[in-house]
Amino acid sequence: MSSLLSLREVAKAYRGDAAPFALEVPAFELAEGEALALAGPSGSGKSTLLMMLALALPPDVGRFTFAGSDIARLWREGRRDALAALRARRIGVVPQTGGLLPYLTVAGNIGLTQRIAGCEDAARVRMLAEELGIGAQLRKRPAELSVGQRQRVAIARALAHRPALVLADEPTASVHPELADAVLALLKRECDQAGAALLVATHDPERAARAGYPVLACETHAPGADGIARSVFARASLVEAA
Amino acid sequence: MLRLALADLWHERVLFLCSALGCAAVLAPLIVLFGLRQGVVAGLRAELLEDPRAREVVSIVNRTLEPALFARLAADPRVAFLVPRTRALSATIVLENQARPGRGVRMELLPTGPGDPLLPGLAAGEGLVLSPTAAERLGLRPGDTALASVARSVGSAREVLTLSLPVASIAPASAATRDAAFAGVPVLLLAEDFLDGNAPVDARPGTVEASRARPFAGFRLHAARLEDVPALDRELRLAGIEVASRAGSVAGLLRLDHNLALLFLAIAGAGGAGYLVSLGVGLWAQVERKRRDLALLSLLGMKRRALLMLPLVQAAAVALAGALLAFGVAAAVAGVLNRAFAGTVAGDRPVCLLTAGMGVAAAGVTLAGALLASVLAGARAAAVAPAEGLAEG
Numbered sequence A: 001m002s003s004l005l006s007l008r009e010v011a012k013a014y015r016g017d018a019a020p021f022a023l024e025v026p027a028f029e030l031a032e033g034e035a036l037a038l039a040g041p042s043g044s045g046k047s048t049l050l051m052m053l054a055l056a057l058p059p060d061v062g063r064f065t066f067a068g069s070d071i072a073r074l075w076r077e078g079r080r081d082a083l084a085a086l087r088a089r090r091i092g093v094v095p096q097t098g099g100l101l102p103y104l105t106v107a108g109n110i111g112l113t114q115r116i117a118g119c120e121d122a123a124r125v126r127m128l129a130e131e132l133g134i135g136a137q138l139r140k141r142p143a144e145l146s147v148g149q150r151q152r153v154a155i156a157r158a159l160a161h162r163p164a165l166v167l168a169d170e171p172t173a174s175v176h177p178e179l180a181d182a183v184l185a186l187l188k189r190e191c192d193q194a195g196a197a198l199l200v201a202t203h204d205p206e207r208a209a210r211a212g213y214p215v216l217a218c219e220t221h222a223p224g225a226d227g228i229a230r231s232v233f234a235r236a237s238l239v240e241a242a
Numbered sequence B: 001m002l003r004l005a006l007a008d009l010w011h012e013r014v015l016f017l018c019s020a021l022g023c024a025a026v027l028a029p030l031i032v033l034f035g036l037r038q039g040v041v042a043g044l045r046a047e048l049l050e051d052p053r054a055r056e057v058v059s060i061v062n063r064t065l066e067p068a069l070f071a072r073l074a075a076d077p078r079v080a081f082l083v084p085r086t087r088a089l090s091a092t093i094v095l096e097n098q099a100r101p102g103r104g105v106r107m108e109l110l111p112t113g114p115g116d117p118l119l120p121g122l123a124a125g126e127g128l129v130l131s132p133t134a135a136e137r138l139g140l141r142p143g144d145t146a147l148a149s150v151a152r153s154v155g156s157a158r159e160v161l162t163l164s165l166p167v168a169s170i171a172p173a174s175a176a177t178r179d180a181a182f183a184g185v186p187v188l189l190l191a192e193d194f195l196d197g198n199a200p201v202d203a204r205p206g207t208v209e210a211s212r213a214r215p216f217a218g219f220r221l222h223a224a225r226l227e228d229v230p231a232l233d234r235e236l237r238l239a240g241i242e243v244a245s246r247a248g249s250v251a252g253l254l255r256l257d258h259n260l261a262l263l264f265l266a267i268a269g270a271g272g273a274g275y276l277v278s279l280g281v282g283l284w285a286q287v288e289r290k291r292r293d294l295a296l297l298s299l300l301g302m303k304r305r306a307l308l309m310l311p312l313v314q315a316a317a318v319a320l321a322g323a324l325l326a327f328g329v330a331a332a333v334a335g336v337l338n339r340a341f342a343g344t345v346a347g348d349r350p351v352c353l354l355t356a357g358m359g360v361a362a363a364g365v366t367l368a369g370a371l372l373a374s375v376l377a378g379a380r381a382a383a384v385a386p387a388e389g390l391a392e393g
Ligand SMILES: Nc1ncnc2c1ncn2[C@@H]1O[C@H](COP(=O)(O)OP(=O)(O)OP(=O)(O)O)[C@@H](O)[C@H]1O
Pocket: A014, A015, A016, A021, A040, A041, A042, A043, A044, A045, A046, A047, A048, A049, A203
């Protein structure tokens, strides 16, 4: 198993007068097809880390490679279109509250990632929708769906273009507790089937563990003498560990 | 990309209609205003220009003007037409219809030449152009032959010079309201020479070339442009040649035209600037509203240029729909105005003149303003970090 994501000595800080925050990732690895839950209390930087891994937020320092590309360098050189192309082809995201475009049908929303990546495949859209139990809703608009159905549309969209990595930020935050387990399980099953690696941010490590995810908890440090709150996400290299 | 932009517009078609209506509401009065300017001012100007008398400058005192003066005036670019005239007293003839002998009419003989603005498209040639009243009284039609006679007394005897001249055409009423006949300069010279005793009873008109070498008592000229009339009038008076023209009223009308144009420009300028600002602000707000969607699309990997196209396409659609709507409304208003003011302000010309060119210009200006506003707003929106698209609910 080769490593899909690899971070070394990466740091990202928000410096404000009010409450400065620093995220540190001394080492982080994720293998292709692997699933992992990121756990930590509110404000611990889970979303910040996910955005960085989604190539949507530049790290301040450190080495960062994804699918063989030197992401840190792309950010340094300001090659936003190259980063956008990587996002479009290799990454799928499931926002906390669906993040669907209200003016497109369910089918249009699921196919959006395919269109942006330039790999339209209506059969796969239908197949994913059937799989996720929303096959009958394809022609509806998001406003006509239940919250749980919207979340499943977002999952289908994240998988439609066959990404190598799926990132989900609190995908269960806005659904019923009993639905939360189902969503987590669905995500994992679909990613397994598609061969995509999966990272889920959650504040509920037990639920993630129940759904069969390995959990990486973050280490939080209250503001020290410098007044900066720190969060550390560390995961030893799989290759080194083996 | 285009599909996405249009799907969004369709989804929010009520809002889209509102923006287009808002755009049209400001643009329509501007178009009407412009149409009015075009209709009134341009109509006024055209009417003045159409009246050949407005550009006329006539010398009124009989003098002896040398050929050099005529050569100089003819070469002046401000002079469009120049014809010399003989002494007023010797330019009177009796005209008779060959078919109705003995019923002659005494009338003025007026000089003309090729390209005379008073006789547009007509030429006397070797013959005559009759004023409408003269033609009617004599029962003459183009192609008929008229007998023109001039009489002089030699001692106690009466001698009459009679020329048989073809009627070339009938002059428009604007050229001469009284009984009059237009003829080439050689005919007038012959009449004068005969009255002065310098020509025998059987003399015939000379050539135009020969007449160029002779001095004349006066002239009639037409300026090339309305604007040249006051200057020509002034210069001729300075040269000691008494002239009559409409210099005063022309200058007044030109001033009015200028002031009206300035007024319209000021109103249209203020209105136009306001219009572009309101259009820009509306589109800017629209892009701000779309920020979340744009951030999401950016997160999903859409490139910046494609992201920028979204608000651009939508702005263009709003601008075009608005301009189209505005032009439709303006055309309706113009129709009402033209019917209401028919024949009062600008003669039988439309008061409010809308042309396709104006429509294209309005659409173009609107489109340019809309694209500028949405590019600025879109650039800001496209610069938002894609991170905004993920967590926020
Ligand atoms: N754009 C930003 N500018 C400044 N500070 C920010 C910004 N985004 C996040 N932060 C700060 O970074 C810290 C981590 O925020 P983040 O959203 O990553 O936490 P989280 O673990 O996702 O929390 P939650 O579980 O509540 O979603 C917080 O202290 C927050 O105030």
